[in-house]
Amino acid sequence: xxxxxxxxxxxxxxxxxxxxxxxxxxxxxxxxxxxxxxxxxxxxxxxxxxxxxxxxxxxxxxxxxxxxxxxxxxxxxxxxxxxxxxxxxxxxxxxxxxxxxxxxxxxxxxxxxxxxxxxxxxxxxxxxxxxxxxxxxxxxxxxxxxxxxxxxxxxxxxxxxxxxxxxxxxxxxxxxxxxxxxxxxxxxxxxxxxxxxxxxxxxxxxxxxxxxxxxxxxxxxxxxxxxxxxxxxxxxxxxxxxxxxxxxxxxxxxxxxxxxxxxxxxxxxxxxxxxxxxxxxxxxxxxxxxxxxxxxxxxxxxxxxxxxxxxxxxxxxxxxxxxxxxxxxxxxxxxxxxxxxxxxxxxxxxxxxxxxxxxxxxxxxxxxxxxxxxxxxxxxxxxxxxxxxxxxxxxxxxxxxxxxxxxxxxxxxxxxxxxxxxxxxxxxxxxxxxxxxxxxxxxxxxxxxxxxxxxxxxxxxxxxxxxxxxxxxxxxxxxxxxxxxxxxx
Amino acid sequence: xxxxxxxxxxxxxxxxxxxxxxxxxxxxxxxxxxxxxxxxxxxxxxxxxxxxxxxxxxxxxxxxxxxxxxxxxxxxxxxxxxxxxxxxxxxxxxxxxxxxxxxxxxxxxxxxxxxxxxxxxxxxxxxxxxxxxxxxxxxxxxxxxxxxxxxxxxxxxxxxxxxxxxxxxxxxxxxxxxxxxxxxxxxxxxxxxxxxxxxxxxxxxxxxxxxxxxxxxxxxxxxxxxxxxxxxxxxxxxxxxxxxxxxxxxxxxxxxxxxxxxxxxxxxxxxxxxxxxxxxxxxxxxxxxxxxxxxxxxxxxxxxxxxx
Numbered sequence: 001x002x003x004x005x006x007x008x009x010x011x012x013x014x015x016x017x018x019x020x021x022x023x024x025x026x027x028x029x030x031x032x033x034x035x036x037x038x039x040x041x042x043x044x045x046x047x048x049x050x051x052x053x054x055x056x057x058x059x060x061x062x063x064x065x066x067x068x069x070x071x072x073x074x075x076x077x078x079x080x081x082x083x084x085x086x087x088x089x090x091x092x093x094x095x096x097x098x099x100x101x102x103x104x105x106x107x108x109x110x111x112x113x114x115x116x117x118x119x120x121x122x123x124x125x126x127x128x129x130x131x132x133x134x135x136x137x138x139x140x141x142x143x144x145x146x147x148x149x150x151x152x153x154x155x156x157x158x159x160x161x162x163x164x165x166x167x168x169x170x171x172x173x174x175x176x177x178x179x180x181x182x183x184x185x186x187x188x189x190x191x192x193x194x195x196x197x198x199x200x201x202x203x204x205x206x207x208x209x210x211x212x213x214x215x216x217x218x219x220x221x222x223x224x225x226x227x228x229x230x231x232x233x234x235x236x237x238x239x240x241x242x243x244x245x246x247x248x249x250x251x252x253x254x255x256x257x258x259x260x261x262x263x264x265x266x267x268x269x270x271x272x273x274x275x276x277x278x279x280x281x282x283x284x285x286x287x288x289x290x291x292x293x294x295x296x297x298x299x300x301x302x303x304x305x306x307x308x309x310x311x312x313x314x315x316x317x318x319x320x321x322x323x324x325x326x327x328x329x330x331x332x333x334x335x336x337x338x339x340x341x342x343x344x345x346x347x348x349x350x351x352x353x354x355x356x357x358x359x360x361x362x363x364x365x366x367x368x369x370x371x372x373x374x375x376x377x378x379x380x381x382x383x384x385x386x387x388x389x390x391x392x393x394x395x396x397x398x399x400x401x402x403x404x405x406x407x408x409x410x411x412x413x414x415x416x417x418x419x420x421x422x423x424x425x426x427x428x429x430x431x432x433x434x435x436x437x438x439x440x441x442x443x444x445x446x447x448x449x450x451x452x453x454x455x456x457x458x459x460x461x462x463x464x465x466x467x468x469x470x471x472x473x474x475x476x477x478x479x480x481x482x483x484x485x486x487x488x489x
Numbered sequence: 490x491x492x493x494x495x496x497x498x499x500x501x502x503x504x505x506x507x508x509x510x511x512x513x514x515x516x517x518x519x520x521x522x523x524x525x526x527x528x529x530x531x532x533x534x535x536x537x538x539x540x541x542x543x544x545x546x547x548x549x550x551x552x553x554x555x556x557x558x559x560x561x562x563x564x565x566x567x568x569x570x571x572x573x574x575x576x577x578x579x580x581x582x583x584x585x586x587x588x589x590x591x592x593x594x595x596x597x598x599x600x601x602x603x604x605x606x607x608x609x610x611x612x613x614x615x616x617x618x619x620x621x622x623x624x625x626x627x628x629x630x631x632x633x634x635x636x637x638x639x640x641x642x643x644x645x646x647x648x649x650x651x652x653x654x655x656x657x658x659x660x661x662x663x664x665x666x667x668x669x670x671x672x673x674x675x676x677x678x679x680x681x682x683x684x685x686x687x688x689x690x691x692x693x694x695x696x697x698x699x700x701x702x703x704x705x706x707x708x709x710x711x712x713x714x715x716x717x718x719x720x721x722x723x724x725x726x727x728x729x730x731x732x733x734x735x736x737x738x739x740x741x742x743x744x745x746x747x748x749x750x751x752x753x754x755x756x757x758x759x760x761x762x763x764x765x766x767x768x769x770x771x772x773x774x775x776x777x778x779x780x781x782x783x784x785x786x787x788x789x790x791x792x793x794x795x796x797x
Contacts, residue, residue: 002749009745009746016738022728056755058629065607103652109647109648204595
């Protein structure tokens with residue numbers, strides 16, 4: 001219980017402290033708090049591992065009057081993954097977000113915004129209350145939009161504004177759905193909603209909430225804001241935006257469709273969600289293929305990779321939830337969320353190092369950079385292995401689980417999509433890798449501190465390790481898994 | 490009679506909203522938007538939701554109105570074209586209409602909502618106003634996060650400054666003639682606003698009011714004083730200013746953690762001290778909300794002498 005309180009309050013406290021402290025103490029405090037945060041996330045995961053889901057009724061008021069927090073295996077795993085990404089980003093930002101490099105404004109703003117984003121993520125991961133989740137994703141979106149604006153260029157401001165319009169429209173739709181659901185059932189608690197007497201308006205409420213969350217998750221066709229926004233932000237911010245932010249709204253979708261209102265997961269509805277995911281995989285992959293800048297390739301790859309997450313709906317949701325393969329499919333999708341988070345953060349941090357070294361992220365300017373930045377290039381390659389879904393990475397475990405369940409379910413088109421998406425990923429990631437590992441060197445790179453170079457490498461190695469040591473995270477994800485998906489075991 | 494009044498109010502709200510969206514010219518849209526906020530506030534009051542009415546009037550019509558008028562003034566100074574505008578797109582109108590129809594249908598299809606019974610637990614919360622009990626006790630976690638949302642919004646606005654202006658004072662420079670109307674307001678309004686704002690916070694425990702409403706009124710006071718040049722615009726680098734911003738969320742968060750230290754649930758208030766704890770938290774929140782809202786309206790740091 002204490003670990004859960006620390007997980008939700010530490011980032012917020014640190015954000016407030018960072019705002020009052022003088023400049024010199026700022027970075028130290030942020031680094032100290034991410035170190036503590038990783039520790040707290042580990043303690044939470046251990047508590048969940050040993051005793052099952054950790055429950056907290058805030059203020060001692062049980063729902064429907066108060067708000068309940070609950071860390072199940074999935075929340076604990078996401079909390080830990082986010083803490084690791086935060087730690088890596090903070091270490092990289094120590095070099096990258098210096099006043100000397102980015103100016104006093106961005107160097108001031110990055111730290112509190114990063115910590116607020118982290119606090120919002122943790123709050124969303126464990127919240128069991130639909131309105132509280134709304135407040136959480138509001139905080140998340142505002143911090144994320146501000147991080148995009150951090151660069152200060154006209155393009156960054158335009159991208160941030162566009163992001164904000166999408167995010168606010170998404171919030172509004174989600175809130176409308178929450179209000180409808182509350183009007184019908186008099187509770188906002190996900191657990192209580194799972195036991196509700198169905199009302200006529202439930203489908204409308206779920207539809208509105210889902211539409212809003214899809215806009216925030218940037219699922220096709222709501223993805224248009226994502227690539228420009230993620231590419232315009234400074235690299236450490238891009239890492240947070242791509243690796244973590246879409247996972248929060250996706251998690252709320254999971255809470256809604258698997259826990260609050262699983263009875264509404266009709267075949268047409270889940271088919272539509274999966275089809276949008278499938279189009280995202282293909283369309284994002286194709287657009288990533290034609291980009292000429294490294295950060296845009298990585299950003300479009302996020303559009304594609306987010307699509308896989310939605311395979312969970314046809315394979316583990318609705319009528320499929322009672323089937324024996326549903327557990328594998330559900331776990332596979334969550335594995336994908338974890339491994340994509342680690343690998344994507346590693347990729348953006350590596351891109352940041354490339355930009356710091358040569359001052360550009362055009363593929364033509366990066367040719368032969370592997371000689372001068374071997375660690376960074378290797379990190380990029382490892383992360384690419386995860387995104388392509390090659391063994392022994394975490395991405396492979398995810399795709400393997402999803403693929404076996406789609407065969408077991410007799411829904412082979414999804415298996416085809418997984419294979420095709422992997423090939424597309426190999427194609428669009430080949431271009432930056434070919435540039436990095438080219439024989440001739442075009443430019444001379446500025447020296448980059450080794451500690452900074454080691455950061456993305458560590459993250460990428462973790463994304464591989466997730467596949468090698470997949471048994472422990474696999475078991476962790478099973479703890480307090482939503483009932484419909486658990487029945488299949 | 491009341492039915493006629495309500496119907497007229499509904500018609501006014503819809504008409505003003507349409508005028509704000511469909512009319513030509515930014516200035517007209519802003520004026521109609523402010524009017525819309527006032528009518529909606531009256532609507533909330535008619536529904537008996539006086540706390541919401543106060544918040545809507547103060548934030549929806551008041552502060553947002555000032556913000557939009559300032560934006561319009563800036564566009565005019567930049568000589569941007571503020572009359573030309575795209576006709577409202579059909580898709581937006583269709584989407585809005587569809588959602589309105591769907592929500593309307595749900596309103597007729599649903600039984601009367603049965604919210605959780607707050608009255609039973611109210612005596613243990615330390616306050617008599619159920620809205621304050623929900624905001625500061627039952628759902629304190631929401632309110633705590635909301636106060637931090639405001640802070641995130643302000644940080645976002647600050648990030649819009651030009652790098653060269655970062656150390657400059659916040660907001661545009663206001664010019665008020667010493668014998669002008671603004672200067673007069675600047676001397677006349679703050680004492681009234683100050684008393685009203687503090688009263689709203691104090692009264693919020695038992696009747697209508699609270700930290701958000703009181704904070705908004707106080708933010709208005711700060712703004713008027715700044716526009717009348719009675720208060721100098723602050724800089725981001727001022728430690729006191731940043732301390733005022735984090736005071737409310739900080740006190741709230743630490744009081745919640747203090748409960749954990751005493752072996753109770755996070756954010757719980759024992760009935761014996763609940764009333765005084767809520768008053769302290771609200772006082773701290775009011776200061777932070779007032780400063781944050783005022784700074785949100787005046788905007789990021791700006792070069793004091795543009796075109797230098």
